[in-house]
Structure formats: structure tokens, C-alpha cells
Amino acid sequence: MEDRDPSTAVSSPAFSMENLTLDDPLSPSTRFSSPAELAPDLPSLLDLAARGQWRSVIDKVARARTTSLLSKPHEHLIYLAFNALALHKLRRFTDASVEIDSLSPADDRPDDPFHHPRFQYDSYPETYPTLRGSMLPFSVRLLYADLPQRIGNRPESLDRLYSLLSFARSRSGDAWPRRAAFVLGALACNHFIHREFDVTLSLIRELLASNPSDPVLLSRLGYVQLQIGDVEGAKESFALVEGMKLSGTEFENLVGRNRALGFIVAKDYVAAVREYEVCIERDPSDVVAVNNKALCLMYSRDLSDSIKLLEGTLERVPTAALNETLVVNLCSMYELAYVQHGDIKKGLSNWIARVAPDDFDSSCTRT
Amino acid sequence: MSALHTGGSPSSHSLAFRVMRLCRPSFQAEDAVLRLDPFDLLAGEDLFSNPLVSPIVIDQAIRRQPSSTSDEGGGDDFSFRSRFQLQNPSDAMALSGFLILPQSFGAIYLGETFCSYISINNSSNFEARDVIIKAEIQTEKQRILLLDTSKSPVESIRSGGRYDFIVEHDVKELGPHTLVCTALYNDGDGERKYLPQFFKFVVANPLSVRTKVRTVKETTFLEACIENHTKSNLFMDQVEFEPAEYWRASILKVDESISDSNAQTNKIFRSPLLIRAGGGIFNYLYQLTQTSQESGQVKVGGSNILGKLQITWRTNLGEPGRLQTQQIIGTPLLPKDIDLQVVDVPSAIILERPFLVCLKLTNQSEKTAGPFEVTVSQGSSSLPKLVVVNGIQKLALQPLEAYSSTEFNLVRGLHFIAFPLLI
Numbered sequence: 074m075e076d077r078d079p080s081t082a083v084s085s086p087a088f089s090m091e092n093l094t095l096d097d098p099l100s101p102s103t104r105f106s107s108p109a110e111l112a113p114d115l116p117s118l119l120d121l122a123a124r125g126q127w128r129s130v131i132d133k134v135a136r137a138r139t140t141s142l143l144s145k146p147h148e149h150l151i152y153l154a155f156n157a158l159a160l161h162k163l164r165r166f167t168d169a170s171v172e173i174d175s176l177s178p179a180d181d182r183p184d185d186p187f188h189h190p191r192f193q194y195d196s197y198p199e200t201y202p203t204l205r206g207s208m209l210p211f212s213v214r215l216l217y218a219d220l221p222q223r224i225g226n227r228p229e230s231l232d233r234l235y236s237l238l239s240f241a242r243s244r245s246g247d248a249w250p251r252r253a254a255f256v257l258g259a260l261a262c263n264h265f266i267h268r269e270f271d272v273t274l275s276l277i278r279e280l281l282a283s284n285p286s287d288p289v290l291l292s293r294l295g296y297v298q299l300q301i302g303d304v305e306g307a308k309e310s311f312a313l314v315e316g317m318k319l320s321g322t323e324f325e326n327l328v329g330r331n332r333a334l335g336f337i338v339a340k341d342y343v344a345a346v347r348e349y350e351v352c353i354e355r356d357p358s359d360v361v362a363v364n365n366k367a368l369c370l371m372y373s374r375d376l377s378d379s380i381k382l383l384e385g386t387l388e389r390v391p392t393a394a395l396n397e398t399l400v401v402n403l404c405s406m407y408e409l410a411y412v413q414h415g416d417i418k419k420g421l422s423n424w425i426a427r428v429a430p431d432d433f434d435s436s437c438t439r440t
Numbered sequence: 441m442s443a444l445h446t447g448g449s450p451s452s453h454s455l456a457f458r459v460m461r462l463c464r465p466s467f468q469a470e471d472a473v474l475r476l477d478p479f480d481l482l483a484g485e486d487l488f489s490n491p492l493v494s495p496i497v498i499d500q501a502i503r504r505q506p507s508s509t510s511d512e513g514g515g516d517d518f519s520f521r522s523r524f525q526l527q528n529p530s531d532a533m534a535l536s537g538f539l540i541l542p543q544s545f546g547a548i549y550l551g552e553t554f555c556s557y558i559s560i561n562n563s564s565n566f567e568a569r570d571v572i573i574k575a576e577i578q579t580e581k582q583r584i585l586l587l588d589t590s591k592s593p594v595e596s597i598r599s600g601g602r603y604d605f606i607v608e609h610d611v612k613e614l615g616p617h618t619l620v621c622t623a624l625y626n627d628g629d630g631e632r633k634y635l636p637q638f639f640k641f642v643v644a645n646p647l648s649v650r651t652k653v654r655t656v657k658e659t660t661f662l663e664a665c666i667e668n669h670t671k672s673n674l675f676m677d678q679v680e681f682e683p684a685e686y687w688r689a690s691i692l693k694v695d696e697s698i699s700d701s702n703a704q705t706n707k708i709f710r711s712p713l714l715i716r717a718g719g720g721i722f723n724y725l726y727q728l729t730q731t732s733q734e735s736g737q738v739k740v741g742g743s744n745i746l747g748k749l750q751i752t753w754r755t756n757l758g759e760p761g762r763l764q765t766q767q768i769i770g771t772p773l774l775p776k777d778i779d780l781q782v783v784d785v786p787s788a789i790i791l792e793r794p795f796l797v798c799l800k801l802t803n804q805s806e807k808t809a810g811p812f813e814v815t816v817s818q819g820s821s822s823l824p825k826l827v828v829v830n831g832i833q834k835l836a837l838q839p840l841e842a843y844s845s846t847e848f849n850l851v852r853g854l855h856f857i858a859f860p861l862l863i
Contacts, residue, residue, distance in 0.1 A: 105493045108501035111482050115501055119482075125520035147484055154481055161474055162524070194484070204493070206486025212476050214485075219474065246489040248479060251529065255477070258532030262471050265535070268672055271714055280530065281708050290530040294709065296467045296537060302675040302754025303712040310709065330537055337464075337539075338758040361537045368465055368539050374606050376559060392520060398468045398538040405541045409460045410602065412563045430520040434472060 102202050103145060112151040113142050122155070125430020130159040145200055146191070147208045154210040161216060162432035166223035173217050183236040186217065211252055214240075219259070227267075234260050254280060261297075270301050288314045288324060292331055304338055311335065326352045326359050333365065342369040358393035360386065364402060371406065380406050387424075395429050397437045404438050415440070454564035454628065455571070455597065457621045457637040462555045462606065463546060464757040465539040473534065475526045478502055547671060549646035551751075551761040554609045558587075558621060562597045566628025569596050577609050578618045584609060597625075611643050646670045647763060649749060653770045660728040660770055662689075664749055668715040676713045677754045681726045683747035684767070692725040724749075728770075744770040779804055780814075783847060802845035811838060814848075 103110050112118070114137070121129045134156040136142075143149050153172060160169035178186035187209050190196045194204035201208075218237050222230035234256055241253035261276040277294050284290055295310035311331040317324075333348035349366035352359050363386045370379035383403045386394045403421065407414045422438045429435070478498050479488070488495045526532070548554060558575060562568050571594040575587040586607040594603050611617075619639040627633050647670075652663040662681065668674045683689040715722045728746060749765040784798035803809045838846075 105483070105487060105497055108497050111497060111501055115482065119501065122524050123519040123521040125523060150484070151482060158474070158476070158481065158524070164472075194486070194490075204487070204490050206484070206489050208484030208487065210483065211480035211485040215474075215476070215480070246486065248485065248488065251477070252480070252485075254529055255480075255532045258530050262469050262532065262534045265533075266469050266471055268717075270673055271711075274709075274711065278708055284529070285708070287528075287530065289528045292537070293530060293533050293535045296535050298709075298712070299758065300467050300756050301673075301712055301714065302677065302756065302758055304677075304754065304758040306709055306712060334537075334757075365537070365539050368541065371541075371557070372462065372606075374557070374604050376557070376604055377602070395520075396470075396538070397473075398470065398540050401543070402541050405460070405543070409458050409557060409559055410561070412456045412458065412561050430523060432473070432520075432523060 102200055103147070104203065112148050113137070115151075118155055122158075125162075125432055127159040127162045127431040130155055131163075134159070146197055147194075147201075150192075150208060150210060150213070154212050154216075157216050158212065161220070161223075164223075164432075164434070166220055169216065170220045170224065173213060173220065176213070178217055183232065185240055186233075187214065211248075215255070215259070218256075222263070227263075231260075231263065234263070250283065254283065265297060265300070270297065273297055286317065288317050288319065288327060292327055295331060295334070299334060299338065307338075308335065322355050326356055326362065329355075330359075330362055330365070333362075333369075337365075337369065337372075340372075342373040345369045346373070358390045360390075360393050360396055360399060363394070364396070364399045367402065367406075376406060376410050380410060391428050395425070395433060397434050400425070401437045453633060453635045454562050454566060454568050455623050455625060455633075455635055456561050456563060457623070457635070458559045458561060459619065459621070459637075459639050460557045461542060461545050461548075462557050463542050464755075464759045465541055466756045467535060468538045468540040470534045470536065470538070473523055475522075475524060475531050475534075477526045545641065548611060548641055548643050549670060549761060550611055550614055550643055551646065551753075551763040552611050552759070554611050554617075554641075556607050556619065557604065558607060559602055559604045560597065560621075560623055561602050562599055564628065565599050567596055567598050568628075569626040570594075571597055571603070571623055571625040573603070573605070574620075574622045575605070575607050576620050578620055579613045580615060581613060614643050614645060616640060616642050644669070646674070646753070646761060647751065649751075649765050651749075651765075651768050653746065653768070655771060658729065660746065662726040662728055662746060662768065662770075664724045664726070664765075664768075665721055666715060666724070666751065667719060667721045668717060669719070670717060672717050672755070673714040673720070674717070674753050675755070676715060676722065676751070677760070678750070678752040679724055680750045681724075681747055682750055683728060684745045686731050687728050687747060688731050689726045689728045689747065692727055746770045778802070778809060778812075796849050798847060798849050800845055800847050 105111065108115060114133070118130060118133060121127070121133065134152050137152055143152055153176070157169045157172040160166070160172060176187065177189075179188070180186060182188060187207075192207050192209040194201040194206055194208050214237055218230060218233035220230070221227070221233065238253060238256045238260065241249050241256055257276050257280050261273050261280070264270075264272040264276065274294075274297060277290075277297065280290060281294070291310050291314045295307040295314070298304075298307040298310060311328075311334070314331060315328050329348050329352040333345040333352075336342070336345035336348065346366055346369045349362040349369065352362035353366070356362075363382065367379040367382045370376075370382065380403065383394075383399060383406070387399075387403075400421070404418055407417050407421075411417060418438055418440045422435065422440045425433065425435055425438065478501070479495070482498055482501055487493055554577075560571070560573060571589070573587065573589045573594065574585070577584045577586060586609055587605055597603050607619075617640070619641070621637045621639070623635045625633055625635075646668070648667045650665045650667070652665075654661045654663075664679075664681070666676070666679070681689045681691070713722065746768045748767055751763045751765075753761045755761070779802045781800045781802070782797065783800045784796075786795050789795050799814070801812060801814070
């Protein structure tokens with residue numbers, strides 16, 4: 074250690090404790106200087122999540138809790154967030170709500186239901202000597218807002234989501250505009266599903282106000298406009314996207330798929346199929362292009378080829394193609410193509426059970 | 441979705457019809473697939489507001505995963521990571537562009553096009569030969585043939601095979617409709633078999649239009665109120681008034697540039713006009729004027745045909761529906777018996793110099809009327825007298841025959857001017 078000028082040496086306890094942690098791995102304090110400090114066994118948790126093995130996530134959380142793997146307050150919270158997310162993924166929505174409720178959110182305090190010192194780093198100065206602010210993962214707030222509608226209470230979810238939006242907008246810091254935009258997106262999705270298109274559009278307007286050049290967002294505006302029937306509006310949105318002239322397969326496929334939608338509107342299914350084929354050639358795992366091409370084949374009276382395309386893609390790139398919408402479409406095609414469609418759908422269902430992630434909604438096969 | 445009701449006994453047949461209404465597909469929002477930003481899952485929400493903590497720890501945590509590949513297309517990434525991790529900030533909208541087939545028959549409305557995929561399947565072990573297929577729509581009033589292969593029958597549908605076709609029909613009647621599909625074929629035993637199958641649906645009225653007509657001097661105003669009876673918010677793509685002969689129409693709209701906030705938001709994109717589901721209304725206002733100078737083409741006391749309203753609405757992926765109202769009739773114009781018009785007034789009047797006003801008196805009744813007395817009203821006595829009569833105050837005119845007119849002059853002088861007034 075270099076000699077210090079006594080007049081400039083900092084002698085506060087925090088400074089000396091920092092020096093301690095650099096050298097002493099058994100120190101109780103955390104500075105989050107490495108991923109290991111985010112949570113114990115995090116790579117394993119993330120790996121399970123990425124493989125869609127949510128049942129294993131739940132097992133792992135249960136084991137961690139019983140074996141006292143979790144010692145610091147933030148570790149409990151990260152594991153709780155993973156657990157609640159896993160339960161949500163497995164559509165065990167009541168259980169997920171119970172998990173969130175174990176934090177005792179103040180339901181009657183909509184502006185910030187998790188306003189409590191126990192979620193603040195400052196409340197644990199020995200563990201987090203240098204940190205301030207909330208240690209609650211934002212995903213907990215999202216799940217808290219999302220869950221009521223999953224158990225039949227949409228108005229409560231809407232209230233919570235709009236309150237969460239205000240909350241995110243009232244906070245300062247780099248992450249909060251991104252979180253506010255997330256909530257705006259979730260609300261737009263909610264209103265879209267309930268066909269409240271005027272609200273959907275005004276939410277998208279707000280998103281565009283702070284993000285006017287996001288080609289994916291503009292394309293999504295186009296999809297909403299097309300769903301409404303505003304063909305001219307969608308044309309303009311897609312033209313804006315195409316005009317950005319970005320590079321890369323993702324962008325080129327986005328533009329190609331948007332162009333194909335224009336052909337579908339004009340009922341020129343042959344041209345739409347061509348566009349999708351160019352996309353698939355560029356990126357064989359562009360499952361949106363595959364799915365939509367199959368629909369175009371069907372609308373061109375070619376039910377057999379549409380089925381072959383979807384079956385072939387599921388076989389070729391299962392992890393990309395295993396998507397509930399694609400499977401619903403394939404099952405609708407089976408129901409049309411076969412008088413006795415029970416067997417073939419059962420076959421598909423069995424294959425899905427072997428290959429699909431835990432969160433795949435197998436009710437989509439309607440077997 | 442598929443077949444609604446089937447008639448006939450398909451079990452004794454080699455062939456069977458499968459039917460699916462093919463309205464346009466819809467965009468699917470995958471809202472059950474919750475995707476999150478790792479920052480919001482792996483760390484406290486305020487962790488990175490602390491200056492000593494670097495967000496790089498999150499990137500490191502993600503990259504540690506064995507299946508983690510950053511910028512490659514999904515092909516090499518044999519994981520379901522995209523089902524829980526956000527890739528684009530707006531992924532919360534859950535709209536990836538996936539289209540989904542119609543999952544139910546849905547409602548069908550007057551003015552729409554009924555489109556259906558019809559597949560005739562051979563689920564037997566034997567070939568079906570010389571298949572004559574017919575599809576027609578039957579309503580209370582008529583039968584409309586959509587398909588008929590009598591002239592060129594399908595030679596063969598092999599065992600396990602299929603013959604598909606798509607039919608379209610513009611729906612122009614309300615009430616119950618039946619799609620009748622029939623197949624006449626030779627089965628495996630060489631027997632000629634007849635298979636009829638029936639699929640029923642009901643056509644409802646999507647809109648109603650109420651009109652109000654008001655006439656103010658020479659302008660007729662038409663207010664059309666469109667009410668939406670469907671179950672979804674309806675996008676009005678085009679609503680146009682087609683005036684009848686001798687009429688000209690222009691739409692009166694709210695000047696949207698007046699409202700500042702409207703101007704701002706409409707720069708991003710225009711709001712489409714949506715009429716709310718189940719009883720929402722929207723009013724259109726048209727100004728109509730007659731193109732001919734004479735009012736003679738209007739029959740006295742008779743009807744007054746203004747024109748028709750053409751409505752085009754659109755639903756998912758631009759699926760159009762079209763309706764036209766019947767002829768809209770204005771209030772019959774009751775002509776006045778006696779009409780006094782100013783024919784000529786000098787465009788510039790010089791103070792204290794007499795000026796000539798030319799008037800025309802028309803007797804529009806069937807009988808001789810008169811004699812007449814024309815006076816200049818001086819208005820209320822409290823106002824200063826602005827126009828001084830110079831010359832005859834009262835003019836007596838001879839009786840007028842039916843439908844005839846006379847012109848006469850009055851000489852006036854302007855005494856002093858405060859505000860010009862028309863007599």
C-alpha cells in the first residue's frame with residue numbers, strides 16, 4: 074500500500090470498509106462488482122429460464138430457501154422474482170399472486186404499493202454500505218400489476234398498470250423512461266386484445282413521441298392500423314420504416330414482411346408468398362414469415378402445402394417454430410383438411426409435450 | 441371456424457365436406473408470453489442509480505450462459521430465451537406480426553363478402569369418380585349458384601384425397617342464409633351417390649342511417665347520423681354523399697387545425713374514424729345547393745330527391761363492407777306566393793346623391809294577385825333615418841297575372857351614412 078499524505082487520507086468508515094471488501098471475500102457487504110453478487114447460482118437460474126424449464130426454476134428456488142442459500146435481502150428478492158415469474162409462465166397465476174403478496178404490497182396505496190423501508194438498500198447499511206435506493210426488482214411491480222387480469226379481474230390490472238406508469242414517470246434515473254415505455258407497451262397490448270383500438274393508438278402515439286425512429290415500433294403501429302382496417306395509415310407507417318434504410322437481416326426481413334402484408338390486403342397472395350420466401354431464404358428461422366406464408370398458401374386454395382410448410386418448419390427448427398399461434402393455425406388447418414382430425418392433432422400434441430418448453434400453452438391444440 | 445350444421449348422413453358416404461369461413465386473418469397479440477428486460481429481473485430497480493455500480497454485471501451474467509450468442513439470428517440459439525427475454529424495447533406490445541386464422545365463424549353483416557374454403561374429403565378406402573360438385577347460397581328470396589362442376593366433373597378423388605375450392609358471395613340480403621354443398625359421385629361399388637351438406641348462418645344489419653334535412657334560404661343542409669350495430673368499433677373508410685341531378689354537395693367538417701393538440705398528434709399519424717361498437721354514432725353534415733338557377737325543376741308541393749349516401753367500412757386487414765342508403769328526400773320546398781327580389785343596386789353609392797334601385801315582384805301563385813303597394817320601411821323610429829326617400833314613397837302596382845312578374849324602379853337618396861343598410 075502506498076504511503077498516504079495524512080492530510081488527504083480519507084478516514085471515513087466507508088472507505089476503510091471498501092478496502093476490506095477488495096481483499097476479504099468473507100465480508101458481509103456487497104458492491105455488485107461481479108455477476109456472482111447479483112444472486113447465488115445465477116447462471117444456473119438463467120440457464121433454466123432460457124431453456125424454458127420453469128418447473129426446475131421453482132424446484133431450485135424451493136431448495137435455495139430450505140437450505141439457507143439465500144442470506145442477503147436482495148438475494149431473497151431476486152429469487153422471489155424468479156419464482157413468481159416461473160409460476161406466471163406455468164399459468165399458475167393464483168400461486169404467483171400469493172408469492173407477490175408475501176411481500177405485503179399495500180393494495181390501498183396505488184401510487185407505490187411497495188413503499189417500505191425493507192426494500193431499501195439504505196435500511197441495511199452493514200450489507201450495502203455504499204448503496205441507496207430500492208432493491209426491489211422492477212419485474213415484481215410488473216407481475217403485481219399483470220396478475221389480477223389473469224385471475225379474472227381486468228379492471229384491477231388496468232388500475233395497477235396505469236398507476237405503475239405514473240410511478241415510473243415520477244422517478245428519476247436512466248432506467249425509468251425505459252420502464253415507463255414498457256408499461257405503455259403492456260397497456261397497448263391489453264387494450265389491443267380487448268379491441269379498444271382508439272386507446273391502443275393513443276398509447277402508441279406516446280411511445281412514438283419519445284421514440285420516433287424505432288422501425289419495430291412503427292411496424293407495430295402498422296399492424297394495429299391494419300387490424301383496424303386503416304389500410305392507408307398502415308401504408309404510411311410501413312413506408313416510414315422502409316425509408317429508414319437500415320442494414321442487417323433483421324431489418325430487411327421486417328421490411329419484407331411489412332411489404333407482404335400490403336399484398337395480403339390486396340389479396341395478391343402469390344406476391345405475398347414470394348416476399349415471405351425471400352425472408353425465409355435470408356433467415357430460415359423467421360417463423361413469422363413461415364407462419365404468414367402458410368396462411369397465404371391456404372388463402373390461395375393450397376391447404377396441403379400450407380400444412381406441409383408448417384409441419385416441416387416445426388421439424389426443422391423446433392425451438393424457433395414452437396409458437397402457440399403457429400400451432401393454432403396448424404390445428405385449424407387439420408380440422409379443415411381431415412374429417413377425422415383427432416388422431417393427427419393428438420400426434421402433434423404428443424410431439425409438443427416432448428419438445429416444448431414448460432411454458433408452452435398446450436391447450437392451443439384443442440385436443 | 442368450420443362447419444356449423446350438417447344435413448345428410450355423411451357416415452354412409454365416402455366423401456364429406458369440410459367448410460371454413462375465410463374472412464381475413466387477424467394479428468395475434470401474444471400477451472401470455474411475458475418478456476422482461478434482464479435489468480428488471482436480476483437487480484434491484486435502483487441498483488444502477490448508484491454511481492459505484494456498473495450495469496456491465498448484467499451483461500456479464502447473461503453472457504455466462506452456455507447458450508448465449510449475442511447477435512446471431514435465432515438459428516444457432518437452441519434455447520427458448522426469446523420467450524422470456526426482451527429483444528426490442530416495444531416487445532411488451534406482444535405484436536410480432538403473426539397472423540392467426542379466424543377461430544370462429546364470427547358475425548356476418550349486410551354489405552360484406554362471404555368467403556369460404558370448401559374441402560371435399562375422401563376418407564374411405566376407395567376412389568370416388570366423376571364427382572359433380574355444386575355450391576350455392578339459399579336465402580328466403582333466392583338461390584345463388586357459386587360453383588358447379590357439372591360441365592367438367594372431377595374425374596377422381598383418391599382414397600385419402602381432397603378437392604378444394606374457395607367461394608365468394610357479396611351479401612345483399614338480411615336474415616338466414618344456407619350454404620348448400622352437394623356432391624354427386626360414383627363410389628367404390630360404382631353406385632351413384634348424392635351427398636348434400638348444409639351450413640347455416642344469419643346476416644345482420646351493421647349500420648343504420650338517420651337523416652335530417654333543413655333548408656336555410658337557398659342552401660339545404662343534410663345531417664346523416666350513422667349508428668354502428670356491430671360488436672366492434674367500426675372503421676369508416678369512406679362516407680360519401682352522391683347528390684342527385686341538379687344538386688351539388690360539399691361536406692362540412694370541423695376545422696381540425698384549430699385545435700393545437702390535434703395538430704401536434706396528427707403529425708405522427710392520422711387518427712382513423714372509429715364508430716364505437718353496439719350503438720356508437722357519428723354525424724356527417726353536408727351542404728347542398730342546387731346547380732340550376734331556376735327553381736322551376738322543383739315541383740310545387742312534390743318530393744325533393746337530394747341523393748344517396750355511400751358508406752364503405754373496413755375491418756381487419758382491410759376487409760371492406762359497402763352499403764348505400766335509399767334516396768334521401770328533402771323537405772318539399774313550399775314556394776312563396778309573392779316574391780320580391782332586388783334585381784339591381786349600384787355597387788357604389790355616393791352620399792347625398794340619389795341612386796336607383798331596381799326590384800322585381802313575382803306572382804308565383806296560380807291566381808291573379810294584387811293590386812300591390814310597395815313602401816320602404818323606415819325601421820323603428822328610434823333609429824336615425826338613413827335613407828331618405830326621394831321620389832315616390834309609395835308605389836302602387838297593377839295586379840299581376842299568375843306566374844308573371846314586373847320590374848320597377850325606386851329612386852332613393854342617402855342622407856347620411858353610419859352603417860350601410862339594405863332596404
